[in-house]
Amino acid sequence: MKAKSRSRQQAPMVRKLGIVGGLGSLAGGDLFYKLVKSRAVLEDQGRYHFLFEQHPFKDVLLPLDQGASMTSRKFYVFQVCKSFEDSGFDAVMLPCFASQTFRAEIEEELGIPVLDMMVALARHVRHTVSPRTTLGVIASVFVRHCGLFERHFGKDFQIVYPDADTQAKLMEAMYGLNGIKDGHLEGAPLEAVYQACLSLQAQGATVILPGMTELSLVCADLQRRGITVLDINEIYADFATLDQQPMRPPFKLGIVGGVGPAATVDFMAKVVANTPAGKDQDHIKMVVEQNPQIPDRTASLLRDETDPTMAMYATCKRLESAGANAIAIPCNTAHAFVERIQAHLRVPIVNMLSETVEWIARTHGSGQAIGLLATSGTLQSQVYHQAARHAGLQVLTPGVDYQAMVMDAIYGPRGIKAGFTQGLCKEQLLLAAEHLCELGAGVLILGCTELPLVLGHCEAFEINGHRVALVDPTMILALKCVALAQGAGKLNVLNSLEHVAAI
Structure with a gap:
């Protein structure tokens, strides 16, 4: 029996x-x-x-x-x-x-x-x-x-x-x-x-x-x-009717785009630039839903405006239906909503924040003080703080006036979301960055996907006498996605970031 x-x-x-x-x-x-x-x-x-x-x-x-x-x-x-x-x-x-x-x-x-x-x-x-x-x-x-x-x-x-x-x-x-x-x-x-x-x-x-x-x-x-x-x-x-090996289709990366639109294009460029390829056909398949109509994540977190969870979930499901093997969301603030979405998906969302913090811990060591330049919604959600605690890292955030400068640099009339990457928005970011250096930060996370459009990834950036590493989460997310596509070990690809010049 x-x-x-x-x-x-x-x-x-x-x-x-x-x-x-x-x-x-x-x-x-x-x-x-x-x-x-x-x-x-x-x-x-x-x-x-x-x-x-x-x-x-x-x-x-x-x-x-x-x-x-x-x-x-x-x-x-x-x-x-x-x-x-x-x-x-x-x-x-x-x-x-x-x-x-x-x-x-x-x-x-x-x-x-x-x-x-x-x-x-x-x-x-x-x-x-x-x-x-x-x-x-x-x-x-x-x-x-x-x-x-x-x-x-x-x-x-x-x-x-x-x-x-x-x-x-x-x-x-x-x-x-x-x-x-x-x-x-x-x-x-x-x-x-x-x-x-x-x-x-x-x-x-x-x-x-x-x-x-x-x-x-x-x-x-x-x-x-x-x-x-x-x-x-x-x-x-x-x-x-023979027992045949199941086919392994080429890796396809799904991208929740439009959060924001320029940051999506920037992220895709980083995926392409960091994919080892001798011809077009060697590059990664990507399916992108450029959906700028997803409600603003910061407005939802700070002012209880429209919740973006449903729109993000629906976009992820469409990417899943399109055959995506993994999903990337090139938006830091959006990661405040990832946990509630992931449980209802069959494919993983690559967590940009935890990947970034883990990379910093490996590269710069635990116990490091990290300065965080991000939207007020990201700061309030504490998503970076939670990831940093798991890695044994301390997060420093700007004072009230300096955080107002960061928000204006992103959302202001001459801000990055309005299409500006030079002038006032850059000056405001540099002032906030210098402030974090004075608080003791040796590494700065460019924790809004618009920020790398102004300040690129750099291992040694000079700010008014301070020497600081600028870390671009979208670069780390791109390299992680390349590693997934290649089936390679995470460390082999991500450690190469030390040699990557700012894009």
Whole structure:
């Protein structure tokens, strides 16, 4: 009894597979049938959940000649695949050789795999056919021209195709008015496919590979006539029911933007600047909701104005739905609301404040007095104070008059949120910074994301005879996000901040 109980607990989870229909209705239906009757499914029917989804696709009737456009087909396939992803499916089956030519493009934009039919076919061939065997290929002109079979079989096998006249008859038999694709599986269409197979045998082919999924509809008839032709739908069905490693999609960073707008752009620039990349494609995927309509965080904390929690939560949920693996909020004051939001999200919000304080403790040592330049809302929320206490650091804040200068530098008519980065706002910040140095601060946190637009990160900044380190939390947040994307250790990347010049 105990053994049975343990066995039940270790039973595999349900595997949900979506099948893209509409690219060849009969061939897609045949795949679904062969999937349901495959050995793995019959042995464990409760494990598999299949969904065949087909929508009207007008371009399905266009001939697959050499110059056939795949644009509308790509869009159709992506829409159906995305609906499977949104419904929580584990993988997608794409029973169409023409669509397999752009399978990788589609998969790159999804968070679930699109099972590679050519890999399934190649795997089967390498297990059943001797190397250097001549393989005949029955494919559309488009698939043939794309070199799909050469990429998968060209190194180990000899590949032959029907001659031009036979190919033309084959295309008519498959895709013509009374062709196999429309359900005419006997008579002239079947005979034309049979003759194409004979022409390949005459070129030395001992095995016929399918390059049209419709070939599965007449595969049994051809085999009864002595043709060694492979059934791609049967092979693909068996491949789909193998235990496969889950795909790990590229890291995607979600950004709550607009708090404030310029600070968001500044943060993104820091992510880009600190990502090791030799080309565009090496950079991190980012999805940003630039939402300046999120209610002001400082106004909520100081004057009990509109609570931004709901707007922030809704923005985070949309980023979560867009496939974000982690969420960054380049706004210090907004972190006063993070704790109440995080519990209701499936993905983590990278806490800029705790990352900043931890970096200071590692770099400058515990027991350090830290000066905090931030909004009055951030100061009142005590979020930096709480993080600092955990790290054994003391936080110093400006006196009342100097804090008024900081607020004016941020929110005033000639402040940073109004688009100014020089003049009065900078002078006010420098006066407040000097005041904190006089109180004993050796490190200053630029604790509002607008401040680094005026004073950049710097390990040794001179202020009227005082030497102080300026720490930019958005830089640390950017480097942490880069580390997450790379799967690297936190210290390796964050310690490099010592060598980063101010941006």
